[in-house]
Amino acid sequence: MYKLLLAASLSCAVIAGVLLAMGNGPAAGPALFLFFALLALAVRGFAAFRGFAYTLWIFAAVTISMFYPQYFIQVGDFQLKKLIVPLLQLIMFGMGTAMSLGDFAAVIKTPRYVIIGVLCQFTIMPTLGFALANAFAFPPEIAAGVVLIGCAPSGLASNVMSYLAKANLALSITITALATLMSPFVTPVLMQLLGGQYVQVDVWTMMWDIIKMVIIPIVAGLVFNRLARGKAKWLDEAMPLVSMVGIAFIITIITAAGRGSLLTIGPALIAAAFLHNTGGYLLGYWSARLLRMDERSCRTVALEVGMQNGGLASAIALQMGKVATVGLAPAVFGPLMNVTGSALATWWGNHPPPDTEPEARRPEEGRRETGGGVPVQRAVPDTPIP
Structure with missing residues (x-):
């Protein structure tokens, strides 16, 4: 099962990469989220990488907050x-x-x-x-x-x-x-x-x-x-x-709030x-x-x-x-x-x-x-x- 999850996560990564290359960034969000989420589940089956599962879940949450920040800034x-x-x-x-x-x-x-x-x-x-x-x-x-x-x-x-x-x-x-x-x-x-x-x-x-x-x-x-x-x-x-x-959740909220600055200076x-x-x-x-x-x-x-x-x-x-x-x-x-x-x-x-x-x-x-x-x-x- 874990190998299937790994294959599915890699497929999502390829789809996200293609969408980004085509300039369709907004559509790549769900694929990137699924890549990190499925990979977080997949690594639980490999002892050497199991410790990275939590960090991958954070990456999945950050991905969603970057693509859909409005849901993590305010509710009502x-x-x-x-x-x-x-x-x-x-x-x-x-x-x-x-x-x-x-x-x-x-x-x-x-x-x-x-x-x-x-x-x-x-x-x-x-x-x-x-x-x-x-x-x-x-x-x-x-x-x-x-x-x-x-x-x-x-x-x-x-x-x-x-x-x-x-x-x-x-x-x-x-x-x-x-x-x-x-x-x-x-x-x-x-x-x-x-x-x-x-x-x-x-x-x-x-x-x-x-x-x-x-x-x-x-x-x-x-x-x-x-x-x-x-x-x-x-x-x-x-x-x-x-x-x-x-x-x-704290990291997700801050990422959504600072999305504009991250897009400008994120790599640095x-x-x-x-x-x-x-x-x-x-x-x-x-x-x-x-x-x-x-x-x-x-x-x-x-x-x-x-x-x-x-x-x-x-x-x-x-x-x-x-x-x-x-x-x-x-x-x-x-x-x-x-x-x-x-x-x-x-x-x-x-x-x-x-x-x-x-x-x-x-x-x-x-x-x-x-x-x-x-x-x-x-x-x-x-x-x-x-």
Whole structure:
């Protein structure tokens, strides 16, 4: 069946290509959508490519929003962009339910690797984003979006990729959690320093916005986890799916809102996002190596630095009132990092460090899977942080 789906998807790609070559772009939309959707179903039958299914679904959604943006901007009198912040808050609440105060014990016991990871996170990506925004000479608000995605903390996707890469999963979870909790105070200051020349940045307003979107939902999730531990297993099963659908919907809304700008600067923005993302992997890895971290932890830092919380950056852009411009870079960066992150994690997973112990290779404690077979790690450290 999967081979038939693959053949059907390739047929749709050919049809879309012919229609585009004939100058009949609008008619190519459904064929392109079917290509990505059928390919997303087809890759589930191939273990080496199964991890790309979610990203292909995002591409399918983005395709529809590019060809039919009117359906993703407004329904009646209700503007769909108003859903971005509630969706992010729901995702952050889910992150909180998967955490406990014990997850931060490693910061106190063995802080060196955690501090290195967080410092790399909040120095490499903001600086690289600023450099790329200037190098590509983007319009001011587009450039501000490139800087913004660099100033955001790492996202939950980095934890999944660390698991697949046989990296230091406990370190990944701790860096993500700490960077996320620091973001209300660090991200606005970095945006003022590096992005203030492109757009007006109100540090205190942005700080409060991030607290509302991140800290309050995470704290609520922590409290819920504390009070309902073991009593809401359905929530553990549902939240990964809710998070994936939420992120896909956020990207779709932003793509529709910024369609005009994407058609003008899309290729350049994709190139900048690719360099930003892969540059984060490269600089994160070698910074960790220079600081004499072990191989598994170097891989973790690379993934934490290169993979950002695009949902948070998109919500910040919305709160700034510039989701159609500042929000474009996060919308492009998100799907792209899933492609590169999956590829890098798969390659590393097939080349485990020589000192990797069997239990570190397959951390089972707290492990659960989404419907697509992608492991989502509950925030319980199960490998040591040096």
